[in-house]
Amino acid sequence: MTILEVKINPFIESIESNIKEGNWYSALTLALTLPDICGRLSTPEVTSGKRYAKWFDEFVGSKYLMDDILGQRHIFASGNDFYALRCAFLHQGESDISIQRAKETVEKFKIQAPKVIDGQYSGSHNVKIDQYLMIRLDIFCEDIAEGVKKWVSENKGKTDVEKRANQLVMIDNNSISYNGVFIE
Numbered sequence: 001m002t003i004l005e006v007k008i009n010p011f012i013e014s015i016e017s018n019i020k021e022g023n024w025y026s027a028l029t030l031a032l033t034l035p036d037i038c039g040r041l042s043t044p045e046v047t048s049g050k051r052y053a054k055w056f057d058e059f060v061g062s063k064y065l066m067d068d069i070l071g072q073r074h075i076f077a078s079g080n081d082f083y084a085l086r087c088a089f090l091h092q093g094e095s096d097i098s099i100q101r102a103k104e105t106v107e108k109f110k111i112q113a114p115k116v117i118d119g120q121y122s123g124s125h126n127v128k129i130d131q132y133l134m135i136r137l138d139i140f141c142e143d144i145a146e147g148v149k150k151w152v153s154e155n156k157g158k159t160d161v162e163k164r165a166n167q168l169v170m171i172d173n174n175s176i177s178y179n180g181v182f183i184e
Contacts, residue, residue, distance in 0.1 A: 002156040004041075007168040008148060011037070015145045024113045024137050031144040032086040035060070035079075038151050041164045049102050052086065053079030059147035064126060076128045081106045107131035114138045 011034055018027035038059075039051035046054070056079030064076045084100035095109040106128075114121035114136050125136035155161045 110134040
């Protein structure tokens with residue numbers, strides 16, 4: 001297993017665990033953060049908003065667009081829209097992105113937890129009404145996790161990415177402290 005996999009897998013596992021537990025705020029926070037982390041590891045020289053949007057569009061964006069039978073592309077939300085949501089949510093706790101400079105096709109996200117019916121998650125996802133986009137948290141978070149897995153697969157073994165990945169935080173679950181001294 002590469003350093004990149006060792007460092008990124010706990011983030012993916014946390015998203016999956018949060019979905020399973022219904023810890024929606026934590027799942028959303030992590031899902032909105034991961035494109036930043038992966039984008040930074042790939043292209044640290046590019047500004048945050050540009051690399052976030054580029055990463056999102058490349059690894060997740062296809063899930064938020066549709067080609068109709070006439071071949072016209074309908075974008076429900078772009079990487080810029082999700083970057084605007086990231087900024088609004090992480091900095092203000094909001095889903096209204098109307099004042100965010102990065103927004104393109106959405107004014108506000110309607111974020112909902114799935115309903116459980118007969119042991120299965122259900123609810124609307126990727127429904128756009130005017131300038132509002134409804135996203136179901138479990139699907140959105142899974143879309144991000146899948147995008148991160150694809151990104152890791154394409155970037156593992158790249159020396160520069162691996163080197164930067166080595167700087168990512170690792171939460172130590174194995175050591176304990178006794179009077180300020182860490183014991184393994």
